[in-house]
Amino acid sequence: MDETQFEILPVTLVNQHHDQIDDSISAKFADLKDSELSVDSFSFYTSVSAVFSSRIEGENIELDSFVKHKLMGVQFTPDHTQKIDDLYDAYQFARQSALNADTIKQAHILLTSHILQKHQQGVLRTGNMFVTTSNGKIEYVACAPGSLAAELDKLYNDIAALISTQLTIKEVFFLLR
Structure with missing residues (x-):
């Protein structure tokens, strides 16, 4: 995964993350029902x-x-x-x-x-989108409508790169963190 180029996904910490994951994770995951x-x-x-x-x-x-x-x-x-x-x-x-x-x-x-x-x-939406708290404060502001298509293109490119990359189970769990 180190050589895969992503536009959004940060992979700089993948090796440090691998060191923290127990090697038995594959067997534990296979046991899930x-x-x-x-x-x-x-x-x-x-x-x-x-x-x-x-x-x-x-x-x-x-x-x-x-x-x-x-x-x-x-x-x-x-x-x-x-x-x-x-x-x-x-x-x-x-x-x-x-x-x-x-x-x-x-x-x-x-x-x-x-x-x-x-x-x-x-x-794609054409208006601004945000989430407010119960007292009316803005808690989250979504991507501006003018940037939405470009940001989604980055996401789709990263998805395509992930699909074409053979990932280890540790890399999968790194991406899910």
Whole structure:
């Protein structure tokens, strides 16, 4: 990975990171199993991710309710589950698709189908975006719209470089840190 050129990903600390990772990580990772609750059409861990990602975004749903909804078909009002269903569908789509600009666009369409108007789905935003705290202070400012296309190009280039690079498990965990 040292010779791979990235536009965004910082790899200067990869060797130091390798020294801190136990060599048994490959065996431990291979021993991981999916939850017994998972079946062909349902993944417990995808549900966990969807619920907790949605809760970070302010959606009010409990994991227990969503698992019952997905696994047992328990019906809730659409506004209670629809956005999380969309996120779950986007996760499942991403899991089964090649990672590139086109599939990221498709995932965005799935993800925003009940959030954004149709003409805003799968396209770059043209306005500023920020996140505020409960008392109105700006906590995070997203990339300026004028820089968004160039920054996404850098991301897509790094993704392509990663896909074409044979990574060790330690390098994978370095990138996930």
